[in-house]
Amino acid sequence: MTLPTTLYPFPEPVTVPVNGIHLEVFEAGRENAGRPVVLCHGWPGLAQSWREQVPALVAAGHHVIVPNQRGFGGSSRPADVTAYDLEHLTADLVGLLDHYGYASADFVGHDWGAMVVWGLALLHPERVRRIVNLSLPYQERGDVPWIEGMEAALGGNFYFVHFNRQPGVADAVLEANTERFLRNLYRTHRDPAPPGPGMVMIELALAEKPTGEAVLTESELEVFAAAFARSGFTGGINWYRNLDRNWRALAEVDPIVHHRVLMIHGSRDEVRPAERLTDVVPNAEVVVLDSGHWIQQERPQEVNRAIADWLA
Template sequence: MHDFEHHLLAVNGIQLSLYSTGPADGRPVWLLHGFPECWYSWHQQAQALARAGYRVLIPEMRGYGQSSAPAEPEAYALLTLCADIQAAMDHLGHDHVCVIGHDWGAPVAWHLALLEPQRVRVLGAMSVPFGGRPKRPAIDIMREANAGRFNYILYFQEPGVAEAELDANIERSLRLLLSDLGDALLREKPADSRMLDELDADPALPAWCDEAEFAIYRRTLANGFRGPLNWYRNFARNWQDTESLAGRQIEQPTLFLVGEQDPVARLEAYTLKRMAELVPRLEQHRLGNCGHWLQSEQPARVNALLADFLDRHYPGTKTPG
């Protein structure tokens, strides 16, 4: 069992909470969590990577836990989220890194690879594929495709609306999102519905999450869902900000993992099919009998795939080149 060190870094105008483990001179591996996760979702990967000689860094992303949570949606623009991690890497003197992201952490990882091709030597992403910059903002496409029916991302757009529902009972909301994500995201209903209506009033935890682990998730959201929801409110801004990255490929060796039962994979089916065109050094695996929270649902399988990939492309016992 590896102990985790905790740091509070003043970077990019915020306080960034950062957990780390592994030898101080190990090659850095950054693990970026998604919505509504916490740093501890990576603990089994972190311990395996630390045993293999890597220095593992797991931030509480902006809006979560002890990291700053600005009120303004624009404070969560994608390139700002990337800048948090870039500034933390600068602070720690990391010139060569591996970055791995899950869920919303994946778009941050994808874009760090585009922005920092010399620093980000190896890339991993889980659940959310890379589709490049669309010809127009994705939120406009979503509005057209979901006219008259509920879509959770559209539901998240108006500040205060989703917060009112999710914050009314944070524990129930979080339990439902961890245990019944498919119903929460994909249940067919009218556009003016709420997200968690008609779902279990007293949901059980999923098999992979015990009460002690859930308590860490719960503490991460002690201040409510506003900060995490603000990540979803910048699709138009992100599209504008990334104009210079249009048409760029991900050139690093890249591992992509997705659960066969992941509802996000259903939503991203088209992007999954064309991702190899944009990521020429891609290795991808679909994990059977696995949903969205794959690093928690199947940690042994995920750890084995990471170990094999990193052994070939970023061995922990060698000096960074």
């Protein structure tokens, strides 16, 4: 199935076999072979989340590789929940490098994509040259499994916890209201409101009117809605269902990220910067933009300039 095109030129997808599955991959700038950069989307994102960055990075001399990661778009969606743990997600990216013949690459991640890139730096450090991560800072492992800690601090309706403790419930609501959920989620400058008693993602899927300003144009929203109508949300939500599994898997791993890192935050993002970032990522530089959570889509020119200049 070919998705509708956006207003922006975007590469045609190819199917790449990796790690026992296949990924739908969008590639541009092969003439710049030798300078690979891999762009990793978050949840509920797509390769098209980087639609503004692809041409800018190609123009800056990079071979740009943008997968729909497992569970998203036209990529494989294994049925087993454990197939979405950090070991599998990072091995997919290693397989992508092997497919294109690269020993290492620069990696750019946003949201959950940033979490996977941080994990790649820990589990396969030799495959990573440099890192640019947006929104999500490095998450220190701590003494308590992540979901267990979130449940104690934030309660059972916090969406990370809800996804784990009530499997299938949110998936069904989101899939029954795909276009409305995405329309309501991809907003910036939201009206401030105290958190309600329900689960925020379900509430967004059921809300009749969005607040704030749209991040996606109608044609871009059509692309996202068509992709998730096809794939459903369970594959991506399964990433959340492996957080405690990931916590256990990282027990014996060196927790310090030694790579050079550019961390880009949005000043209005609900995901807050890490207070101890340079303690655990000693070679990190930080840029703050006037943005909400969807940084590369809200502030594309500033993000493009920051990434291209830093990589140069």
